[in-house]
Amino acid sequence: MSIDSTIIHCTGCDYTHTENYQPITLKCRFGSSVISYYRSSCWCYECNGITYAEHLPDMEEIKAEYREYYGIPGPAAHGLKRILRRFDRCYQQGLRELDNKIAWRKARTASPHCLKCGTTNLMMLEFRQTSDHTAVAEGFRHSCGGMLAHDYNHMAGIRFNFAEKEIWVDIEGNILD
Numbered sequence: 098m099s100i101d102s103t104i105i106h107c108t109g110c111d112y113t114h115t116e117n118y119q120p121i122t123l124k125c126r127f128g129s130s131v132i133s134y135y136r137s138s139c140w141c142y143e144c145n146g147i148t149y150a151e152h153l154p155d156m157e158e159i160k161a162e163y164r165e166y167y168g169i170p171g172p173a174a175h176g177l178k179r180i181l182r183r184f185d186r187c188y189q190q191g192l193r194e195l196d197n198k199i200a201w202r203k204a205r206t207a208s209p210h211c212l213k214c215g216t217t218n219l220m221m222l223e224f225r226q227t228s229d230h231t232a233v234a235e236g237f238r239h240s241c242g243g244m245l246a247h248d249y250n251h252m253a254g255i256r257f258n259f260a261e262k263e264i265w266v267d268i269e270g271n272i273l274d
Contacts (some may be wrong), residue, residue: 105147105235109243110231120261121212123151125268127204130197136212140237140245143216147245150219151209151270159202163195201268210270217270 102117116138125132137152154162208217224232224247234245265273 103247103249105247107239107241108246109239110241112146112239112241112243116147117257121149122263124263124265125201126265127197127201127268130194132198132201137209138222139209139219140222140234141188141211141214141216142218142220143214144211146190147222149212150221151212151222151266153205153209154202155201156202159195159198161192163198204268205270207269210266210272211254212264212272215272 102115104113104115106113106274109204121136123134125134125137134154135152136149138147139150140146141148141150210217211219220237222234222237222245225235226232227246230249232247232249237245239245267273
């Protein structure tokens with residue numbers, strides 16, 4: 098499977114970072130269930146660069162994910178479809194997973210951790226499209242005062258990756274490997 102990578106650079110100095118996408122799933126044992134969630138790009142102040150950190154979903158993200166995947170109806174759903182789904186095993190499993198993930202998220206008190214060094218001293222990076230060819234990190238300034246930007250005209254090329262990586266963490270986000 099081929100996966101594109103991209104270059105992120107600072108608009109104020111010569112800092113560059115090649116973002117090599119790798120599918121990473123974070124897993125946390127919570128009670129008798131396993132909670133799966135994902136990672137996001139961040140600026141880690143301890144690593145002094147762009148890396149990955151836990152993406153802690155909020156309650157609305159969790160509910161939307163399960164509505165989309167399992168077809169769990171929102172508050173406006175009515176009728177026969179809703180009644181029939183109550184008997185569907187997949188639907189019941191989805192409801193249990195939803196309940197477990199919401200309970201896990203309520204129990205989780207720590208901030209997201211850097212997946213490289215483990216610190217919580219980081220800034221999540223949200224890129225906003227500014228033109229057809231560029232996106233910049235909102236709310237973050239590099240130490241030189243510049244902005245971090247994706248320039249889609251200068252893609253790093255195709256990389257190869259054949260396996261999804263799983264990282265096991267405890268309830269507070271500490272890596273268990």
